[in-house]
Amino acid sequence: MSTVGRRVQALTLLHEDRLFPADSNPRAVARRLFATIRDLPILSPHGHTSAAWFAHNQPFPDPAKLFVQPDHYVFRMLYSQGVSLEDLEIGVPELKDPRRVWRIFADYYYLFRGTPTRLWLDYAFQELFGLSERLCSKTADLYYDTIAEKLLTPEFLPRALYERFRLDVLATTDSPLEALADHQAIRDSGWKARIIPTFRPDPVVDPEFAGFRENVARLGVMTGEDTRTFPGYLRALESTRARFKQLGCTATDHGHPTARTANLSLDGAAKLFDLVLSGRARAEDQELFRAQMLSEMACMSVKDGLVMQIHPGSARNHNRQVYERYGRDMGADIPTATDYVHALRPLLDRYGNEPNFTLILFTLDESAYSRELAPLAGHYPCLRLGPPWWFHDSPEGMQRFREYVTETAGFYNTVGFNDDTRAFLSIPARHDVARRTDCSLLAKLVVEHRLDEDEAFEVAHDLTYKLVRSAYKL
Amino acid sequence: MSTVGRRVQALTLLHEDRLFPADSNPRAVARRLFATIRDLPILSPHGHTSAAWFAHNQPFPDPAKLFVQPDHYVFRMLYSQGVSLEDLEIGVPELKDPRRVWRIFADYYYLFRGTPTRLWLDYAFQELFGLSERLCSKTADLYYDTIAEKLLTPEFLPRALYERFRLDVLATTDSPLEALADHQAIRDSGWKARIIPTFRPDPVVDPEFAGFRENVARLGVMTGEDTRTFPGYLRALESTRARFKQLGCTATDHGHPTARTANLSLDGAAKLFDLVLSGRARAEDQELFRAQMLSEMACMSVKDGLVMQIHPGSARNHNRQVYERYGRDMGADIPTATDYVHALRPLLDRYGNEPNFTLILFTLDESAYSRELAPLAGHYPCLRLGPPWWFHDSPEGMQRFREYVTETAGFYNTVGFNDDTRAFLSIPARHDVARRTDCSLLAKLVVEHRLDEDEAFEVAHDLTYKLVRSAYKL
Amino acid sequence: MSTVGRRVQALTLLHEDRLFPADSNPRAVARRLFATIRDLPILSPHGHTSAAWFAHNQPFPDPAKLFVQPDHYVFRMLYSQGVSLEDLEIGVPELKDPRRVWRIFADYYYLFRGTPTRLWLDYAFQELFGLSERLCSKTADLYYDTIAEKLLTPEFLPRALYERFRLDVLATTDSPLEALADHQAIRDSGWKARIIPTFRPDPVVDPEFAGFRENVARLGVMTGEDTRTFPGYLRALESTRARFKQLGCTATDHGHPTARTANLSLDGAAKLFDLVLSGRARAEDQELFRAQMLSEMACMSVKDGLVMQIHPGSARNHNRQVYERYGRDMGADIPTATDYVHALRPLLDRYGNEPNFTLILFTLDESAYSRELAPLAGHYPCLRLGPPWWFHDSPEGMQRFREYVTETAGFYNTVGFNDDTRAFLSIPARHDVARRTDCSLLAKLVVEHRLDEDEAFEVAHDLTYKLVRSAYKL
Secondary structure: OOOOOOOOOOOOOOOOOOOOOOOHHHHHHHHHHHHHHOOOOEEEOOOOOOHHHHHHOOOOOOHHHHHHOOOHHHHHHHHHOOOOOOOOOOOOOOOOOHHHHHHHHHHOHHHHOOOHHHHHHHHHHHHHOOOOOOOOOOOHHHHHHHHHHHHOOHHHOHHHHHHHOOEEEEEOOEOOOOOOHHHHHHHHHOOOOOEEOOEOOHHHHOOOOOOHHHHHHHHHHHHOOOOOOHHHHHHHHHHHHHHHHHOOOOEEEEOOOOOOOOOOOHHHHHHHHHHHHHOOOOHHHHHHHHHHHHHHHHHHHHHHOOEEEEOOOEEOOOOHHHHHHHOOOOOOOEEOOOOOOOOOHHHHHHHOOOOOOOEEEOOOOOOHHHHHHHHHHOOOOOEEEOOOOHHHOOHHHHHHHHHHHHHHHOOOOEOOOOOOOOOHHHHHHHHHHHHHHHHHHHHHHHHOOOOOHHHHHHHHHHHHHHHHHHHOOO | OOOOOOOOOOOOOOOOOOOOOOOHHHHHHHHHHHHHHOOOOEEEOOOOOOHHHHHHOOOOOOHHHHHHOOOHHHHHHHHHOOOOOOOOOOOOOOOOOHHHHHHHHHHOHHHHOOOHHHHHHHHHHHHHOOOOOOOOOOOHHHHHHHHHHHHOOHHHOHHHHHHHOOEEEEEOOEOOOOOOHHHHHHHHOOOOOOEEOOEOOHHHHOOOOOOHHHHHHHHHHHHOOOOOOHHHHHHHHHHHHHHHHHOOOOEEEEOOOOOOOOOOOHHHHHHHHHHHHHOOOOHHHHHHHHHHHHHHHHHHHHHHOOEEEEOOOEEOOOOHHHHHHHOOOOOOOEEOOOOOOOOOHHHHHHHOOOOOOOEEEOOOOOOHHHHHHHHHHOOOOOEEEOOOOHHHOOHHHHHHHHHHHHHHHOOOOEOOOOOOOOOHHHHHHHHHHHHHHHHHHHHHHHHOOOOOHHHHHHHHHHHHHHHHHHHOOO | OOOOOOOOOOOOOOOOOOOOOOOHHHHHHHHHHHHHHOOOOEEEOOOOOOHHHHHHOOOOOOHHHHHHOOOHHHHHHHHHOOOOOOOOOOOOOOOOOHHHHHHHHHHOHHHHOOOHHHHHHHHHHHHHOOOOOOOOOOOHHHHHHHHHHHHOOHHHOHHHHHHHOOEEEEEOOEOOOOOOHHHHHHHHHOOOOOEEOOEOOHHHHOOOOOOHHHHHHHHHHHHOOOOOOHHHHHHHHHHHHHHHHHOOOOEEEEOOOOOOOOOOOHHHHHHHHHHHHHOOOOHHHHHHHHHHHHHHHHHHHHHHOOEEEEOOOEEOOOOHHHHHHHOOOOOOOEEOOOOOOOOOHHHHHHHOOOOOOOEEEOOOOOOHHHHHHHHHHOOOOOEEEOOOOHHHOOHHHHHHHHHHHHHHHOOOOEOOOOOOOOOHHHHHHHHHHHHHHHHHHHHHHHHOOOOOHHHHHHHHHHHHHHHHHHHOOO
8 A cells, every 4th residue: 555654745646456445355356356347448338529530630739728628627626716717728729828728727736636537637647648746836847748749649649549548439429410521531541440429419409509490400401301390300300310320320319408208299299399490489398399309319219229318407507607708518517406207207108118229317416316217227128327427427426326226226227337528538547437436336245245256247347348338239 | 255255156145244344343343233133033013914824824826926926126127127027927816837937037137236135035045945056047947946845845834934034023004995804813813923904094095096986985884984074084094093903003104105294174174075085186186185184194193192104205107008007016116306394394283292193204215314304303202214215225225324314313213124025035134134234334333433332232222123112112 | 442342331432543434544544644633723614602601701501501401403302202391491591400401311312322412522521521431320410510510610611611622713603783792892801812703694684584674673773774775774784794894704694595596686676675674575575585685795795705605405493383482493493405506596697706705505405415516616716615514514424525525526615614503612522523534534535545645634734724714714
């Protein structure tokens, strides 16, 4: 236990036993379990990286642009402690003074103590860039120079990293209005990697999405359907899903404010569509339309086999002043209490027992884990539970997830890990944290004699690989 | 630690230190505590076994009929992973191919890893049937044959098992429309066992219960009261409670969708009764009637001393298709968020400070433990907290219960364990899990010097025996 | 581990390793961390002690009057188990038979097993009064006599205890109608202690507060403003805040039933003020007025720099019969579910990004920690999270707080510990529990290699001292 007993700083950023239990018995079991899964390939079935990186295979930009500017986990914490978004050059396409931004980040790096961001960043700093002294004001320039230099080398080009990370599958998230030219370019290039799109129709099914009406019209142009009528609109969505499937897509994703679903008649749904398209719909109508569209998406999934994911419960753009100045995705999305039991009932009434249907549920409201989500997933054949999401994608969050859901839903109604990130360099770190945390939890079950060790080895492998592949039909 | 350090399967299903902390210090304390309570008699003041078993004392049927068909914990998990209810012969009175059902169960037994069902079943398999190799496809027939054979022996008749389990009291749950002939027959037989009914009036106080109006009419016939009038209806309930008391009943139980109570005037309540009996009541009226009836039941408890239990917060029969085909209790009851603070206020305003009144609260919404239930029970003299219920009747669930309520309500506003089961053979296993888990938690307090060890011995005994007896007036 | 391995009672009430992890590795780290903070001065920026004690410096009364009568943690537990408030002489100004009250308390002292009250009381009994045998019926008189005797000695006068406790700052909580004569008297006495008021305007901003209209009128008299008009009312509040500041006040506090805020126009707010002052306002109007007043208080804080604290979510005086007989604060305040995300939005829309504004949020609803509070505090520069409050001010409660908020908000969006007590003698005990619990949590992070040990020392110090001083502008 090299960091214990001294008040000096550790000589490395990462300890080989990190995230394992302190007690020697479960730690030994966790080590054994982890040894069998640490080198398994990475399946990344849900995330937000850019296909363009792999299509063009250009070097990543400077350290600030790579680690600070796009990562709202990072800049929301800095902002919360009084660092201005101007000083971080947030929203600036070409950074004027990336080294200055980096230095600010280094000055405040202590804020991330105890957070998963710290674990992810330290992993990237050490494992990718060979850094071993902690980031702080004093080491800021050393970090900047080391990272900047390496980013220009061939080993740090996107495709090289993809291979180095042992990725088997990497899914992006894409609008139906996206031509997917970069995905096509990757395929055409002959490079043997499996980078696949995910169908995320929020821009054309959420009447409150910026530009909704124009988006629907554009969908009509792209598909040759008359999206001014509800049947044409549905056909346009169906054919776009088919287009995504041709490029390897296996799943859809839906980011509504609630998990509400509906079961309107065809006529009722068509009238509601006319209303929302007219721009005269009230908030309730818009919510009902989103609800109905979740059920329509389920209906299409039953037919075309795309796995459906629902990510509900975020109050987006909560900070009005920041939104007005900087726009969406500025670290001000805040979870709210989320009901699943009543919200999902209309959809489940219709499709809950369909054998060819998979619906993966996520939550930002942990109180729903044992109360609603595990009981639902432990009954309905279509339901699976997505891994801890967003703010809960962390050692404590993952531990709570397993402790709250396993006893009711078991391991086999869960789907393994999602890294869910736009920070490509953090992907191995995130999977490392997830694998270690799962091994720690399994080790605890083993030493408390709640699970035999031979079974724990199988479960560890299933959580890392098999369940991901089967749930996402990879 | 015999299962640690090897990747082979354990030689027994149960380790003697199961559910104890991994660390040797608390484990040693837990062992010492458990040694003093493991052989205490079992008090089972709330459950769903059948008095008929003990009245008739016939052999239990085959393994599938015993372990799979009646246990919705079991078949809901199988169903959630795509096993059809047809294949499990759910709802079939006489199984056509019980061995086939058993084999399916064995094939999927790995699904129960990490669940309490696995702990309960392994206990019964080993302790009752002497099985020591894990259930799987390969051992399915060995299990089937072993269990089937033993079930026909005298040691496995219901009364023999009751005695072997060291049951001191076993409470069933019964409708007011139940004649309780089996309870009478047990008494008449001269067999010295204490099997007592619990008064559960849902069929005659919940207007949404199937057959409510006919049930109320039948209650009138059974009691000789005119249940078309509210006073007659209340008298009928009172006299039925008295009939239950004569057969040893000490408690009532109430399974409403919410914990809502009301304080209507006698006249207002009578008018509402007329409305719900007319069949023209809206959903709000029905909810208000249930609320008023909880307060009426409290009023009767103040008079006749029956302990009142409320089990709220389940959205029953959530799966419409399964309900339409198979009916109630098919594993599709899902918890919802439950308020206690406002819901109970009308009842507590009237009876909250009555010295002769005990109201035991249960929850499916764990977020209420520290927020509402512990503060309420830590103040009102009538209130006690029931043990973790249903989906939370598990090692992690029990641990959360104690961690969330003890600091505010203490140990002495809780009432010990309920097995709450219709699976008679699982009763010793469930109490074993509860006793071990309590000892583990107490051991943690002892080694962290938050409780002296001599006190922990007393608390362990109180949680297992004394608090059950006093809370349920046994 | 002196209490382990024996069934006899411990020889002291407190073990030197209490609240540290059982495992020897994290325990060793916790010990090292604690050694560096155990003797730091106490900052008490939020509490309910009385300035009069220090102004007059008279002996505290008898043991029952000191430990039982004013402490609703104590008498709510006794009441919950059937002890009558009459027998405890609650509400009686001069106790008739304090020794009898003390003996009842001693008889029932076992009820506090596993509660923080037990930890706090044992600490005071041993560390202040030198008692080493556990309080019980047998030792009741020994305790009574020992405590009663010591209370009359000079070492136990309020000012002597303040110095013995190493208090650096002690904040009281005060109504705007309070003349603060005791605070002035302390200053005038030349005694070098920092006892400061906190501005708590509930009596004049909550229309449901007893005597609201008279209170507002009296505020007018005290400030020379015409508080029958909204502008005069606001000026009266501003000048009262200034008066508090002159006596060292750095913070305000707000105990509303919800966290709701509003953004009415000046005209709309003025009309609402007229309505609530007329006494004809409905419940919704009263709630809206409280909401608007939170925003007005934020506006004043932006100007005068007073730190704002919100303590929402308690259903006050839940027990009607107890309230009617004994009045407020009788242990019957029960938490309810609390929304922050929507409730705070109007206030944050206006002041959320103000650099000179600090708003400290508290909760009684732990489900909000990871879902709402940590994400909010991890983004808005004005927001900080107050420590676990009231029912959650306990080892398990503190552990949950850190586990639920740290990964999203970090350590540096929290503000250290509040003892929040009117039980002056419990202050060192409460800080002892908080410091030990924080060290245990940090030790766990260290041995799991999630935080380097040198960083843990810094964090331990920051949580105990630096963050308190900076958050409360002390």
